[in-house]
Amino acid sequence: MKAAGLALVVLTAVNTLGAGGACPPAPQLGDPLRGLSREDLERFAQGKEVFERAFTPETGLGPLFNADACGECHEDPVVGGTGDEVEDHAALVGVDGLCDQLVELGGPVFQQHATPLLEAAVGIDREPLPPGATVATRTTPDIFGFGLLDAVPDRAILALADPADRDHDGVSGRPNYFVDGRLGRFGRKAFVPALSEFNRGAFVAEMGITNPGQPTEESIGGKPIPPGVDPVAEPELGAEDTDRADDFVRFLAPPARLPLDREGELGRITFGAIGCASCHVPSLTTGGNRVPALSYKTVEAYTDLLLHDMGAERGDICLGEAEPGEFRTEPLMGLRFMTVLLHDGKAKTIEEAILLHGGEAAGAVARFKRLAAAKRAALLEFLKSL
Amino acid sequence: MKPLGVHLRHHPAVRAWMGLLPLVAALLVALAAFALTLRALARSVPEAHGAEAPGASQGPARMERLVATVKAVDLSAGTLDLVTGVGLSLRIHRVHLPAPLRVKGAAPESSSAALTRGCIVRVECHETTVGTYASTVELLRAAPRGVKP
Numbered sequence: 189m190k191a192a193g194l195a196l197v198v199l200t201a202v203n204t205l206g207a208g209g210a211c212p213p214a215p216q217l218g219d220p221l222r223g224l225s226r227e228d229l230e231r232f233a234q235g236k237e238v239f240e241r242a243f244t245p246e247t248g249l250g251p252l253f254n255a256d257a258c259g260e261c262h263e264d265p266v267v268g269g270t271g272d273e274v275e276d277h278a279a280l281v282g283v284d285g286l287c288d289q290l291v292e293l294g295g296p297v298f299q300q301h302a303t304p305l306l307e308a309a310v311g312i313d314r315e316p317l318p319p320g321a322t323v324a325t326r327t328t329p330d331i332f333g334f335g336l337l338d339a340v341p342d343r344a345i346l347a348l349a350d351p352a353d354r355d356h357d358g359v360s361g362r363p364n365y366f367v368d369g370r371l372g373r374f375g376r377k378a379f380v381p382a383l384s385e386f387n388r389g390a391f392v393a394e395m396g397i398t399n400p401g402q403p404t405e406e407s408i409g410g411k412p413i414p415p416g417v418d419p420v421a422e423p424e425l426g427a428e429d430t431d432r433a434d435d436f437v438r439f440l441a442p443p444a445r446l447p448l449d450r451e452g453e454l455g456r457i458t459f460g461a462i463g464c465a466s467c468h469v470p471s472l473t474t475g476g477n478r479v480p481a482l483s484y485k486t487v488e489a490y491t492d493l494l495l496h497d498m499g500a501e502r503g504d505i506c507l508g509e510a511e512p513g514e515f516r517t518e519p520l521m522g523l524r525f526m527t528v529l530l531h532d533g534k535a536k537t538i539e540e541a542i543l544l545h546g547g548e549a550a551g552a553v554a555r556f557k558r559l560a561a562a563k564r565a566a567l568l569e570f571l572k573s574l
Numbered sequence: 575m576k577p578l579g580v581h582l583r584h585h586p587a588v589r590a591w592m593g594l595l596p597l598v599a600a601l602l603v604a605l606a607a608f609a610l611t612l613r614a615l616a617r618s619v620p621e622a623h624g625a626e627a628p629g630a631s632q633g634p635a636r637m638e639r640l641v642a643t644v645k646a647v648d649l650s651a652g653t654l655d656l657v658t659g660v661g662l663s664l665r666i667h668r669v670h671l672p673a674p675l676r677v678k679g680a681a682p683e684s685s686s687a688a689l690t691r692g693c694i695v696r697v698e699c700h701e702t703t704v705g706t707y708a709s710t711v712e713l714l715r716a717a718p719r720g721v722k723p
Contacts, residue, residue: 277662285720286692291645291657291664367657367664368641369694369715380661389661402660509718 214444217332218266221441223481228439235436238429240267243395248424250303250396251417252315252406261328268440270526271328274533275300278321279505287506293318293410296507297393309414316409324504326376327533330522333442336487337519338383339474342371348469348492359466359548361494364508373493376531377507378516384434391425399425442487443522446573455570458563462555467496467517490520490574499546504532513547523574538571636701640667641714647689654689669699670707678712692717
């Protein structure tokens with residue numbers, strides 16, 4: 189009897205401990221992924237320092253730049269979040285119908301600030317936009333959980349593509365490709381294949397910080413940098429710091445969803461029923477990864493990482509094979525933290541953002557408009573939980 | 575008295591295991607082939623990821639392999655302008671074509687015609703103080719259909 193009592197106590201203790209181990213508290217916004225090794229957690233912390241580091245002309249900033257730190261734009265409500273900065277991208281559809289990213293004129297990212305040395309040398313305070321180019325405004329997305337999106341296998345994305353709309357649902361996601369032919373997934377036009385490459389490119393295109401991944405500076409509207417304007421030797425950021433910044437971004441945990449009440453659950457069902465989930469696919473699964481925290485994980489990102497036609501009214505520039513009206517399905521994880529919505533920041537509320545969808549989303553928007561008030565409120569309630 | 579080895583060979587359990595030897599050998603061969611395939615795949619990864627891998631162009635021989643989109647072709651000048659880059663930080667890379675030009679992956683009689691704006695090529699080249707010179711050009715993908723303006 190005594191032994192049975194003791195066994196019960198031991199079992200209860202084991203169960204309690206086990207339950208504690210199986211359900212650790214969800215990461216807070218800006219926290220690293222659960223399950224990282226001590227070494228990876230250290231890399232995350234070191235990378236956060238690089239991400240927040242404010243560069244100056246003396247440490248490599250510029251000559252052209254949009255911001256002096258990654259964290260200057262990705263700051264709200266915590267580091268890695270959104271920001272109120274809006275930048276200019278430009279491109280042009282050529283006479284042959286192919287996209288011209290205006291690389292020889294400094295494109296596709298046109299920086300809005302110049303260092304004092306550049307300003308003194310050539311008399312400009314920003315990179316000039318090429319006359320006749322199509323200009324797009326781009327808001328700052330949050331980047332929580334992007335390491336998981338990076339770890340989704342190409343084949344999982346391609347399996348969702350339906351470029352000829354063979355299932356006749358009016359939705360025809362198609363992939364975009366980088367300049368070397370690899371499948372793209374990052375950026376508003378799904379142009380960039382890998383998160384580390386997006387980061388390395390952004391150091392240069394956004395801050396003028398050269399690094400081992402991109403060791404040459406942006407041109408000044410296609411012209412070479414005048415002598416003496418960029419005194420810091422390339423690369424301005426070393427391999428170690430570049431890798432740590434990657435680690436920080438890669439290991440940022442996705443925002444935990446808020447629990448759904450009955451109304452929210454009705455909204456989740458309605459989201460699928462009216463067709464939003466055709467593009468905003470609720471979850472993706474990562475493939476095998478050397479980092480166990482990124483390996484075979486399900487991420488509730490609400491995206492298919494494919495291009496969809498958003499309609500002519502939302503359209504702006506081409507990029508790679510993306511047409512002006514095509515955009516990558518924006519991940520909805522972290523939606524409740526966004527202060528402006530859509531790639532161009534035209535919407536201030538979730539409802540406004542839905543109503544501004546066109547093109548392939550026209551059917552879903554029409555169904556949204558026909559929803560009874562209670563169901564429409566439920567859908568918005570669900571979206572505010574993401 | 576028979577040696578121990580002979581006794582063991584006649585033991586039923588040992589005989590059963592010896593019967594499995596061909597199967598074990600076949601499995602080992604299959605595993606070795608699998609390992610070699612994985613190794614070959616691992617070696618092909620940098621190529622699949624293009625020429626922009628960090629350090630790829632920093633060898634002492636200054637040899638490069640570029641996988642990029644053709645921006646412009648000037649056959650009279652014998653040059654190819656390629657769009658390379660990392661993320662949204664793109665660059666134009668001018669490459670001098672070999673003479674005579676033969677494009678792998680294209681019909682021999684239409685080698686030069688295969689190089690059009692928008693196609694993707696793999697170029698083996700070496701950098702010199704006066705420019706980048708290609709030794710081979712391979713067509714990987716024809717230009718996509720034009721985008722709708």
